[in-house]
Amino acid sequence: MINDTIIALASAPLKQAIAIIRVSGPETFSLINKVFNRNILNASKEKYFGRIINPNTKIIIDEVVLVCYYKSSSFTGEDTIEINCHGSMLIVNKIIHLLLTIMKNDNIRLATAGEFTKRAFLNGKIDLLQAQAVNDLINAPNDEALSLAMNSLNGNNSKLLKELETRLLELIANISVNIDYPEYDGVEKLTQKLVLTRTNELYSDLLTITKQNKIAQVINDGIDTVIIGKPNVGKSTLLNALLKENRAITSTIAGTTRDIVTGKINIDNISLNLIDTAGIRNTNDIIEQLGIQKSKQYLEKAQLILLMLDGSNILDDNDMLLLELVKDKNCIIVINKVDLQQKLSASLLPLSLVPISALNNDFNPLIDKIKEMFLQEKINYHNNLILTSTHHQMLLDKIKMTIDEAIQALNNSVPLDLVILHFQEAWDYLQEINGKIIKDNLLDEMFSRFCLGK
Ligand SMILES: Nc1nc2c(ncn2[C@@H]2O[C@H](COP(=O)(O)OP(=O)(O)OP(=O)(O)O)[C@@H](O)[C@H]2O)c(=O)[nH]1
Ligand SMILES: [Mg+2]
Incomplete structure (x- = not known):
């Protein structure tokens, strides 16, 4: 439930210098206020140094720094606090246990994998491509994969998706006008020609995108x-x-x-x-x-x-x-x-x-050959939409297929009010890629691939 307040360790579950516990949701400030030695309810500071204390036993658990984000300034779009505590798993577990039990409120619970990013998406802070990019960024195995993820996270990819959307919308609009105002002689023929040219261009760009996505997949996976x-x-x-x-x-x-x-x-x-x-x-x-x-x-x-x-x-x-x-x-x-x-x-x-x-570590010709086979074409991620999730790639394939059907129909002079159905179908797939049509289980499936605390 989006109204729950969720808690997770955002850093690795290891012994380390500092660990970060993330809390997000409507009860965040009142919850932390109960276990912190300073009042944070009416303040508006971003950072506090203080102690986490069990209010029942008065035992000090740790000295911590709180980083507070108020609703609109947070990643999730909700009240969020990051507790920076000492990096002992014993301390981390004690703090998390205290937070889960102190208010006796069932709506305060551990976060599921990817739930913070899912909320950022549901609250409109990022779109679905950017959410995917967060995960890609964390899992990037090489520099190129990092650049790809960054390019998507900063919204460039979303911009390219919008451009695609606009082109499709223009085609639909063009045909709709023709269907609604059929009284002018020859209009249908004109529209058919114009729409066919544009659709061919769109199809050829979709082919390029698919090719580039294949390379991106190799780079990432x-x-x-x-x-x-x-x-x-x-x-x-x-x-x-x-x-x-x-x-x-x-x-x-x-x-x-x-x-x-x-x-x-x-x-x-x-x-x-x-x-x-x-x-x-x-x-x-x-x-x-x-x-x-x-x-x-x-x-x-x-x-x-x-x-x-x-x-x-x-x-x-x-x-x-x-x-x-x-x-x-x-x-x-x-x-x-x-x-x-x-x-x-x-x-x-x-x-x-x-x-x-192999014995002499002399294998460079092999690496060169592999590069030649798989990375011959460079990715132009500034100009091409790069979809890294397999589900998104599948949707893109469906769009490509539908556009191809539209081309066949136009070539066969199928009436425009039937051709438009193909474009409308492509439109629906596109809406699924940008997350405007949400299939709930798919969203869960996508975010479950994330790390806890992300
Ligand atoms: N001179 C030379 N010997 C090599 C080279 N590569 C492997 N060897 C030797 O060849 C022998 C077999 O190597 P392995 O790597 O065990 O061969 P394998 O193909 O894995 O063999 P199996 O596991 O039995 O199928 C070892 O004695 C290696 O040291 C090489 O490039 N030059
Ligand atoms: Mg062997």
Whole structure:
């Protein structure tokens, strides 16, 4: 309930120098006033230094600084106080427990994940794209993702969404006028032509936006990358080299890795969600077979496959089997162990090969290749609407589809009063993106991905 007063630890639940407890909602000031040694009810200061005291036992819990935000000046749009206390979880828990129990009021409760941001949205302090940006900002894995989130948080993205809205509205208006005043001869033909030109432009811009969103998704979420190859080619050595730690066991014995091993890396603006797998070969070892089965499952889900071959050996049947397996997939063929004398004959392989030496940390050509594949096009986030939530991207796809249907209809000279229905449908999807049409469960779903206290 929006009338509840909510409480949460906004900093990490760790031992640290200072912890911040956030309180927001109508009872905020009266609640804190009960446990603070100074009266904050009629004051208008922004900061207070004082003590949190249990009024029943008179025991001092901590010395704190209160940062007070009055309704319109707060992030949530409600009365909010941030209690800066000493960063001991024991103190934090005592303060939160006191706040939850002292007024014996059921409307004072712990916040759910993302509830502060949800309130900021419901109270009109930020729109849905900016709310999403708050979460993106916190979770940004690299500099580019940070810039994307900042660009959305500062409202530029919302401005671009509005521009899209205006264009769609103009189209709807144009057609409506035609439908309402059909008496002028030839008006319908004129409108049809004008609307078709504008709709084509809109569609082509939607295509660009979709393309750019795909890149943004890669930047934000990383690329699910699976390393495969027959045993002993150096898959786990590459994983360790990329992660700069000995995460997976490596050895000269074929069949060392039995299960999958994962890790995340950020190199420049590329984030990889790496999965090292059991070497794929024909084997009678049952455990190894299970591992191989798993490797094949991950292969199916991967956005990128690194198929590793051993450059110091000739190709064998196991390699050929793997090459066949990845034929139609998004794959880079990595030739490892280039530090050794090379025996592998490239003539049997596809043209583009990436030579590396995992053992010597010599993998830059691989990173360059990945960048070339995924980040060839730069994101122009000043001019393009970037939607990072999957739900918003799905809505954008629906808009694109609907606009395409409108184009087909216009090309087939379908009467305008039928064509307009497509535009109206697109309009509804757009309203869902900007949060003007709210589907309640979706809102909950979106904010539940946030951290507590945010
Ligand atoms: N000279 C050289 N040796 C390497 C290189 N990469 C890996 N090796 C060696 O090759 C052997 C096998 O490496 P692993 O990383 O365990 O191979 P794997 O592909 O994970 O093998 P499985 O887990 O059995 O499928 C180890 O002795 C590594 O030190 C390399 O670039 N150069
Ligand atoms: Mg291995």
